[in-house]
Amino acid sequence: MPTPSMEDYIEQIYILIEDKGYARVSDIAENLQVHPSSVTKMVQKLDRDQYLNYEKYRGLILTPKGKKVGKRLVYRHELLEQFLAIIGVDPDIIYEDVEGIEHHLSWDSIDRIGDLVQYFEEESSRVDDLRSVQQKNEEQNNETD
Ligand SMILES: [Mn+2]
Numbered sequence: 001m002p003t004p005s006m007e008d009y010i011e012q013i014y015i016l017i018e019d020k021g022y023a024r025v026s027d028i029a030e031n032l033q034v035h036p037s038s039v040t041k042m043v044q045k046l047d048r049d050q051y052l053n054y055e056k057y058r059g060l061i062l063t064p065k066g067k068k069v070g071k072r073l074v075y076r077h078e079l080l081e082q083f084l085a086i087i088g089v090d091p092d093i094i095y096e097d098v099e100g101i102e103h104h105l106s107w108d109s110i111d112r113i114g115d116l117v118q119y120f121e122e123e124s125s126r127v128d129d130l131r132s133v134q135q136k137n138e139e140q141n142n143e144t145d
Pocket of ligand 1: 011
């Protein structure tokens with residue numbers, strides 16, 4: 001797994017606070033599979049950049065700026081999971097794939113993917129049409145194997 005980015009930290013902190021009401025350094029470290037000292041370092045940087053307020057022994061809270069960014073990052077992650085599910089990606093690899101691509105897309109691309117997800121959700125026959133294309137391709141691949 002590559003080193004988690006600043007965005008991964010903000011995303012995880014946002015999720016932890018949503019779920020439990022607080023985000024501990026040890027929980028962040030576990031979720032991101034990094035050493036607690038890396039978390040402390042990043043949390044100090046995020047504090048300097050005004051995404052959160054961190055006080056040793058008292059924990060951390062997101063600033064309005066941190067909350068806004070966290071919310072957007074979680075939305076982006078969930079949207080990309082929905083997108084990959086709609087286009088038929090194996091559920092077992094969706095999470096890892098989203099982790100791999102989410103930081104590399106512009107917000108323009110994210111919004112256009114949002115349009116596409118909406119397009120499929122508004123009419124479920126559109127998903128069925130896509131599945132029949134996929135089935136045809138699979139049959140062709142089997143023939144040429
Ligand atoms: Mn993510």
